[in-house]
Amino acid sequence: MKKTEVAIVGAGPAGICAALEAASYGVEVTLIDRGEAPGGQLVKQTHKFFGWHEKSAGTRGIIIAQDLAKKAKEDPNIYFLGSTEALGYYQDDGVLLVETPDGIKGIKPERLVIAAGASEKMLLFPGNDLPGVYGAGAVQTLMNVYGVRPGQNVLMIGSGNIGLIVSYQLVQAGVHVEAVVEGLPQIGGYAVHASKIRRLGIPILTRHSIKEAYGGRYVEGAVIWEIDDNWQGIPGTEQDLKVDVVCLAVGLSPLCEFLWQAGAEMSYIPALGGFVPIYDENMETTLKGVYVAGDVASIEEASTAMAEGYLAGLAAAHSLGKVPEDEFKSKKQAYATELEQLRAGPTSEKIVSGLSVLREQIGKRVSL
Amino acid sequence: MSKNEEDIIVCRCEDITLGEIRKVIREGATTLDEVKRITRAGMGPCQGRTCRLLVAGEIANYLGKPVSEILQSSYRPPFKPVKMGDLAQIHEGNGDCCDCDSEEEGVNS
Ligand SMILES: Cc1cc2nc3c(=O)[nH]c(=O)nc-3n(C[C@H](O)[C@H](O)[C@H](O)COP(=O)(O)OP(=O)(O)OC[C@H]3O[C@@H](n4cnc5c(N)ncnc54)[C@H](O)[C@@H]3O)c2cc1C
Numbered sequence: 321m322k323k324t325e326v327a328i329v330g331a332g333p334a335g336i337c338a339a340l341e342a343a344s345y346g347v348e349v350t351l352i353d354r355g356e357a358p359g360g361q362l363v364k365q366t367h368k369f370f371g372w373h374e375k376s377a378g379t380r381g382i383i384i385a386q387d388l389a390k391k392a393k394e395d396p397n398i399y400f401l402g403s404t405e406a407l408g409y410y411q412d413d414g415v416l417l418v419e420t421p422d423g424i425k426g427i428k429p430e431r432l433v434i435a436a437g438a439s440e441k442m443l444l445f446p447g448n449d450l451p452g453v454y455g456a457g458a459v460q461t462l463m464n465v466y467g468v469r470p471g472q473n474v475l476m477i478g479s480g481n482i483g484l485i486v487s488y489q490l491v492q493a494g495v496h497v498e499a500v501v502e503g504l505p506q507i508g509g510y511a512v513h514a515s516k517i518r519r520l521g522i523p524i525l526t527r528h529s530i531k532e533a534y535g536g537r538y539v540e541g542a543v544i545w546e547i548d549d550n551w552q553g554i555p556g557t558e559q560d561l562k563v564d565v566v567c568l569a570v571g572l573s574p575l576c577e578f579l580w581q582a583g584a585e586m587s588y589i590p591a592l593g594g595f596v597p598i599y600d601e602n603m604e605t606t607l608k609g610v611y612v613a614g615d616v617a618s619i620e621e622a623s624t625a626m627a628e629g630y631l632a633g634l635a636a637a638h639s640l641g642k643v644p645e646d647e648f649k650s651k652k653q654a655y656a657t658e659l660e661q662l663r664a665g666p667t668s669e670k671i672v673s674g675l676s677v678l679r680e681q682i683g684k685r686v687s688l
Numbered sequence: 689m690s691k692n693e694e695d696i697i698v699c700r701c702e703d704i705t706l707g708e709i710r711k712v713i714r715e716g717a718t719t720l721d722e723v724k725r726i727t728r729a730g731m732g733p734c735q736g737r738t739c740r741l742l743v744a745g746e747i748a749n750y751l752g753k754p755v756s757e758i759l760q761s762s763y764r765p766p767f768k769p770v771k772m773g774d775l776a777q778i779h780e781g782n783g784d785c786c787d788c789d790s791e792e793e794g795v796n797s
Contacts, residue, residue: 407765407766407770408765408766409765410765417765424770424775424777439738441741442741444698445696446692448696448697573741575737577735577737577767580763581764581765
């Protein structure tokens with residue numbers, strides 16, 4: 321069985337940064353991703369990034385991904401295992417089960433970093449299983465990775481940053497966006513993204529939701545309606561839209577099956593995206609030697625995912641005895657400060673409140 | 689609940705509808721595991737990635753409790769169906785590997 325010092329599941333920004341940091345201390349790293357190439361969500365982001373520290377502000381996501389992937393590739397201590405899905409972690413034996421193009425294999429890592437990102441939430445409405453109902457991530461993959469348009473006329477559900485950005489990218493690709501609907505009374509995403517959408521003449525309808533999608537073999541239209549304070553549709557407010565795509569951008573939830581299954585303690589914190597692993601200031605979960613970073617720990621941004629990745633990589637390397645104590649302390653402090661700065665703005669209030677709930681939980685554990 | 693609503697697919701892998709889920713909840717299945725075992729929702733190739741939260745939401749609504757209080761179903765590796773033979777091979781290839789063959793519910797639960 322293959323042995324490695326640190327195995328990392330997920331080669332998005334969080335996983336790559338964890339790999340780079342650990343490898344910089346001479347740690348031998350196996351970086352695993354089900355995708356062919358490293359980059360995670362960033363390979364689909366053709367827009368210029370927000371919520372970013374000075375050095376890369378305004379850089380397109382895909383450029384950041386290419387840059388990180390290149391560094392990982394050039395690092396002799398990082399072994400990238402692409403097209404490989406991690407299927408489970410047997411904590412007792414310390415075995416990570418992976419499906420490689422050559423079959424199922426076991427890997428024995430001394431430390432494990434889970435940076436698996438998030439999965440998209442689904443919505444219940446009649447017709448939600450018709451071809452033409454997509455998650456926003458799938459639409460982005462089709463367009464920005466494979467150059468395929470998902471359809472001609474799109475109804476976007478959700479006005480968070482993802483809904484707004486994907487709507488914009490659809491228009492850039494020559495697809496008509498009929499409307500963006502949002503259940504809440506206010507738009508979820510940044511004002512700058514929302515203004516871009518409005519300037520294109522696309523209505524953003526708040527307090528609206530989808531009633532149903534209809535069609536024979538695929539989506540031929542969708543009905544939207546106004547909703548009340550209890551999210552119940554108001555009869556008589558229906559609008560019939562002739563669309564062939566319904567795109568769902570209704571939130572992400574951390575992909576934390578690994579942690580759950582391996583026995584890590586979890587906590588339900590909606591502000592962080594739902595069930596999240598409890599982790600300490602070193603990004604270590606309640607399972608010794610198992611770390612987390614990025615969207616799997618809380619649904620945030622690439623900038624924070626990267627800082628968390630560096631921190632997890634540093635802590636893993638330190639626990640293997642590879643980082644001098646002084647250096648560990650000062651670098652850890654630097655990453656913590658960076659994270660604090662990234663979360664300083666008003667748009668991060670929700671995350672900050674979620675993280676304080678998480679810290680309370682850790683406090684309770686310590687005092688037990 | 690209208691006919692239309694009853695037919696909404698909740699678990700896409702196993703084709704389980706909202707009507708079926710609500711029926712077993714009314715009949716007393718109030719944990720994710722119970723709903724899963726009776727209906728198979730969450731037992732398909734995606735292993736509940738899509739329907740888990742939706743089913744938890746339905747139970748929470750029915751009981752009038754927050755989702756956080758709904759008992760979560762346990763996860764077991766592997767996360768997607770794999771052939772028993774493939775698992776056995778790793779086991780044979782290395783004596784100190786996982787005891788995956790003793791997973792009581794097989795590889796697709
Ligand atoms: C439309 C959109 C716009 C965005 N805009 C911004 C922005 O302007 N600024 C910003 O900072 N952030 C932005 N983000 C957010 C940012 O992309 C994410 O927060 C970031 O990518 C999270 O990084 P991650 O490494 O945690 O996860 P991901 O990037 O999701 O990477 C996770 C990786 O893990 C792999 N993986 C998962 N499970 C397994 C498994 N079992 N086995 C093997 N591999 C596995 C996946 O294939 C994936 O490559 C945006 C996101 C979207 C969708």
